[in-house]
Amino acid sequence: MTQLSYSFQRAAWQRLKKNKGAMFGLVVISFSVLVALFAYFISPDPSPYANRIILEIGRQKPGHEQTFLKVKKEKEVSNPGLVSWLISGKEDKYYYVPIVGHETKKDSIIIQKFIDESVTERQAFPLSRLDLQQPIINKKFWLGTDTYGRDIMSRLIVGVRVSLSVGLITVIISLTIGLLLGSIAGYFRGRSDNIIMWFMNVIWSIPTLLLVFAITLVLGKGFWQVFIAVGLT
Known part of the structure; x- marks a missing residue:
């Protein structure tokens, strides 16, 4: 065999x-x-859902390069474990301030902050608030940035995970519900079968997109709500 x-x-x-x-x-x-x-390992932006917002560099074209000053956040951010990083990414420890020039003083650094193509703002940061190992970094956005200055390539990589997760989990949900209702209808037959089939026909008669919107409004917004809404339809 x-x-x-x-x-x-x-x-x-x-x-x-x-x-x-x-x-x-x-x-x-x-x-x-x-x-x-391995989305968060290979993504240029490893923050949760690649959601590092830098408004000053919104809507940049593919291949855009930008210099940043790394400024420590006031709230301490702990390093996640390997498994946590793999599943949820890791929070940024720094703010990324776009700059076009900088000057280092004894105990501070003076920058020309990038505001717009023709607008800059002079600011000073004490060295104690900076990443002393690598305070100035240069990043390249291979696919550009969206309206909020988020890296599109990183969003695309994480989006692959979300898309596959939606497909997998919704199939599991629909398969579980289908097996349960089908088993009940087949075992009891008669009125139970008629009621279940009537219920399914009513559900199928409603446009799927409208049903997803209705379920989302009831359950609220979020990834798990999307999984349930798509799975039920």
Whole structure:
């Protein structure tokens, strides 16, 4: 039996390898899964949901380079563990202040803060508030930034995880509900079957998008609410 099962698997794999479109899809899906698993390790912005907002550099074109001054946050941010970093990312310890020039004094650093293409603001920060190892850094935004100055490439990488998570969890939810209702309808039959089928027909008659909006309004906004809303529809 084991040998027969192995033969079927081998034959299926051989047929799959002959189908170039299927193999290409397999490579894309495998790559997407790896990106989703290690999203915060490879993302230029490892903050939760790649949500580092820098309004001054909003809507920059792909390939934009910007120099930043790293200023410590007033609230102490602890280093997450490896597993926590893998799952949720890590909070920024610093504010990233965009600059176009700087001058170092004895106990402070004076910068020209970038406000707009033609507007700068002179500011001073004590050295005690800076990252002493690397206070000035240069970052390149390969896909540009959005309206809020967030790195689009980082958002795209984390978005792969969100998209795959929505697909996986909603399938689990719909499969669980379907098996439960189907088992009840098949076991009791009669009136129970009719009621469940009537309920399903009513649900299917409602446009999916409107139903998702309605469920989201009831449950509130958030990723888990989206999972439930899509799973129920």
